[in-house]
Amino acid sequence: MILSEIWIYPIKSLGGISLSEATVEERGLQYDRRWMLVDAGGKFITQRKVHAMTLIDVSFAEAGFLAMHRSFPQDPLFIPFEPKSQxxxxxxxxxxxxEAITVSDEADRWFSRYLRQTLRLVKMPEASKRLVDSRYAQHGESVSFADGYPLLVIGQASLDELNKRLPEPVSMRRFRPNLVVTGTSPFAEDYWTDLQIGSATFNAVKPCARCVLTTIDPDTGQTGAEPLKTLATYRKHKGKILFGMNLLAMPGHIAVGDRVEIH
Structure with missing residues (x-):
């Protein structure tokens, strides 16, 4: 089994960045979901309700990131690793x-303009502690602004099996994994417990229950019934549609091409 893809999503629910290697931290991959957009009341927003978020891509820049709306590539926003306002x-x-810190007035104006509501961009400082659900945590682990767990892994064979059943295939981007593994049988990840990849170790703690976000086409922002409609026919358990496995992590380093060992 081989690690075939590594993804981070620096700003929750915006575009992902494909990496060849990554640093694993307790709360997830370095830079993954350490930033987030919140509304005027301080509540997080995602593509579930704001489909236009899928049209904003994020890429690395010197000492930070660039956010760019695909329809307005002439107007990128630079987001420094170290926020201006804090x-x-x-x-x-x-x-x-x-507990979070603000990034900059400029970032707030940029996102508010392109997503057509009053928003603030915030960052999770290192001192902030958001605990993993105690039913699944093993040592009081922390998590980033991710929905609930530090990382998500999906086997490529699981997507291949799904695409055999769909009227039109979908890409892995629909499911926003951090790690993609090849060389497994479909849904082998359902049964994993402890994993070793590179110098990092992971604990598989809970299957990932999927939501309407997977029905949003990441290229267009358009939504439909698939793939949830088809997944519901064979991946439904106790009212939840499952696809992928949530992970806890011990720090280390991983790279595309690393062997994945199950213990």
Whole structure:
């Protein structure tokens, strides 16, 4: 089994960045979902309700990132690793109240303009602690602004099996994994417990329940019934549609091409 893809999503629910190697931290891959957009009340927003977020790509730049709306490539936004303002602010992710810091007035104006509502861009500082659900945490682990767990892994064979059943195939980008593994049988990840990849170790703790975000085409922002409609016919368990496995992590380094060992 081989690690075939590594993805980070620096700003929650915006475009991902494909990497050849990555640093693994307890709360997830370095830079993954450490930034997030919140509304005027401090509540997180995602593609689930704001489909236009899928049209904003993120890429690395010197000492930071660039955000770019695909329809307005002439107007990119630079987001430094170290925020300009760093004003402390309380934000909400699901039921969690989280300590964050603001990034810049410029970023707030840019995202508010392109997503057509009053928004703020915030960052999770290192000192902020958002705990993994105690039912699944093993040592009081922290998580980033991700939905609930530090990382998500999916086997390429699982997507291949799904695409055999779909009227039109979908890409892995629909499911926003951090890690993609080749050389497995379909849905082998359902049964994994402990993984070793490179110098990092991972614990598989909970299958990932999928939502309407997977029905949004990442290229166009258009939504439809698939792939949830088809997944519901054979991947539904206790009312949840499952695809992929959530992971906890111990720090280390990983690279595309690394062997994946299951213990």
């Amino acid at each position: 004003e402390p602010v309380q934000v909400k992710v699901w039921d969690d109240d989280v």
